[in-house]
Amino acid sequence: MIIGFGNDHAAVALKKAMMEHVASLGHECIDYGAQDGEKMDYPVPGKAVAEAVLRGEIDKGILICGTGIGISIAANKVPGIRAAACSEPFSARLCVEHNNCQIVAFGARVIGEGTARDIVDAFLSAEFEGGRHAARVELIGAIDAAYCRTEE
Numbered sequence: 001m002i003i004g005f006g007n008d009h010a011a012v013a014l015k016k017a018m019m020e021h022v023a024s025l026g027h028e029c030i031d032y033g034a035q036d037g038e039k040m041d042y043p044v045p046g047k048a049v050a051e052a053v054l055r056g057e058i059d060k061g062i063l064i065c066g067t068g069i070g071i072s073i074a075a076n077k078v079p080g081i082r083a084a085a086c087s088e089p090f091s092a093r094l095c096v097e098h099n100n101c102q103i104v105a106f107g108a109r110v111i112g113e114g115t116a117r118d119i120v121d122a123f124l125s126a127e128f129e130g131g132r133h134a135a136r137v138e139l140i141g142a143i144d145a146a147y148c149r150t151e152e
């Protein structure tokens, strides 16, 4: 898969560690986030990774800020995107199996590298189960559609 990474200035080191890990699993990595010494507010990489998903440039996205909260909120503002802030691997698996999330987010000030690796592994190996979950995800899409109508 092609995996996109986004991070603010609070999460450069954890982003680098996760990119190395994901590359070691054989995936291609694209970096949309802040680099060493660069200040980047979390909405910027959150939006960039969300848009890359919608363009089909990446298969899945991994977002990291201080808490994982701001960057996931930003990504979720992009219609069609489902991003989940997770602090443990169970939720990271279920956010794909049940919610068909394209993006997982977590916080560099919240979890350590080992838990982050477990979250990434759970997220990347999970598949959407469809079935009863599909109708619920469609209802989320209906909310997007209702609020993104443009007036003529």
Ligand code: RB5
Pocket: 008, 010, 042, 065, 066, 067, 068, 069, 070, 071
């Ligand atoms: C940046 O200091 C911090 O606010 C940000 O990384 C994040 O935690 C916001 O949700």
